[in-house]
Amino acid sequence: MTQFGMPTMNPASPLPLSAAGQTAEAVREAVLNLTANLPMAERHRRFLELFSAAIGNASCALLRYQDGILVPVATRGLSPEMVGRTFKPGDHRRLDAFLRARFPVRFPDGGVRPDVYDTLIRKQLGGTAADHSCIGCGLYNEETLLGLLRADAVEPGAFRPVDDTLFRMFAAIAAVSLRYENFIETLENLARHRGLVNTELVNEVLQRAGPLLGESPATRTLNREIDIVARSHLTVLLTGETGVGKEVVARIIHSRSLRSEQPLVYVNCAALPESLAESELFGHVRGAFTGAGADRAGKFELAHGGTLFLDEIGELPLSIQAKLLRAVQFGEIQRLGSDRSHHTDVRFLAATNRRLEDEVHANRFRADLYHRLSMYPVHVPALRERGDDVAVLANHFLDQARVRLGLRRVDLAPATLRRLKAYDWPGNVRELEHVILRATLRAASLRGDSLALEPEDLDVPRPEVKGATDNNRSGKTQHGHSLVRAVDELQRERITAMLNDCNHNWSEAARRLGIDRGNLHRLAKRLGMK
Secondary structure, three states, X not given: OOOOXXXXXXXXXXXXXXXXXXXXXXHHHHHHHHOOOOOHHHHHHHXXXXXXXXXXXXXXXXXXXXXXXXXXXXXXXXXXXXXXXXXXXXXXXXXXXXHHOOOOEEEOOOOOOOOOHHHHHHHHXXXXXXXXXXXXXXXXXXXXXXXXXXXXXXXXXXXXXXXXXXHHHHHHHHHHHHHHHHHHHHXXXXXXXXXXXXXXXXXXXXXXXXXXXXXXXXXHHHHHHHHHHHOOOOOEEEEOOOXXXXXXXXXXXXXXXXXXXXXXXEEEHHHOOHHHHXXXXXXXXXXXXXXXXXXXXXXXXXXXXXXXXXXXXXHOOHHHHHHHHHHHXXXXXXXXXXXXXEEOOOEXXXXXXXXXXXXHHOOOOOHHHHHHHOOEEEXXXXXXXXXXXXXXXXXXXXXXXXXXXXXXXXXXXXXXXHHHHHOOOOOHHHHHHHHHHHHHHXXXXXXXXXXXXXXXXXXXXXXXXXXXXXXXXXXXXXXXXXXXXXXXXXXHHHHHHHHHHOOOOHHHHHHHHOOOHHHHHHHHHHOOOO
């Protein structure tokens, strides 16, 4: 009995054998329903159908708890207006009482008023609010509240015969179902987010992968080579000095290929620590090494169906090259710590600023891997070999700088353009881009947002005056040395002096020189200092 409509609990009582058999069958069907290959809404509908039949064909509802609100997931025998409504537990005494309990709570009659279900029950089944009885409990995963399972009837005391154990079994199944639904929803949201990110990355690649700027003979030849090889599946080895735009060429090849709708995965081999290179490229299984807490796909698997761009391939450790050869040759990879092979469908692009033939002769690069990668070599010319392309590229970078810095107008004075053309550009296109950006920033700070770049704004060496015309035609200074050699010598002297000041601490020297430590090591190798 109850006083003033307070909830009561029904002690579990033994069921007749026939009823016990029916109960076991209902629970078995409800459990099997969890694994049915059905849409989530249909799975919830079938669960409530089984639950209602097990407790006497009552009206019932499954609600999810999220952000402090109860949201109906599925209902049976209630007014259609139930769907789409939300309920704040603190505003409804019965709902609040159900959520606080992990065992079935009964309200045998309509003593606790008002109850939001009164009208929902009357409209669907008839009866009066005063006759309304209900049973329910909260659904928990350990300490996390997932939702609520509730049943309602117009007859007073309709749920007194319902066994607590039976109700709790169905409540446990409902909790598993809600948890499963939350898990699936989280995965779908994550997949949707990653899909959007991938779309943005693909769009960025396609936007950046326009035609090469310039009309010099060297640029036209390069564009023809790109068109020839792009639509094939051949492996391409891009060679050329630092800063010539090998990554840009790789993106253009991918955008013009038959795999353009698939991912282009970029790997900077120079930035891979030897201890992690194998895992990054080929993936690993859980427990393969300290810190490997879960299986992880490598870059090869991420690029499946698309293109894998291995930049700075000449920096890859010899210990990884043998495994890379098998992947390039047969498309087979094996995750670190696994004895199982995976097949990947990947088109390979590689790039290097080293002469790999020399690296092979020096036993720093495998000959078989070199020949496999250089199936179709493409040389990206240095900027000093591209003639009037300097003017085209300078104006392109100038317009980019104007937009980035929010300026109204920026032009190149004729004398400035002559200075740019006279310079040898040892850092190539990347150096030109940075020179233009720095010059625009400095000039704008002094002369406002409408200006023309003057030669004094550039931080590039002045050309020699005496004999400059004849010597510049041959690429020589009046002292008979090429400007590239002079710049190399200046860099060599500057690095040596800084290393001496830092007691040969390469990290400190890189910091003082304002460049990345890895770039300093590579520059020192190119200059013959290592």
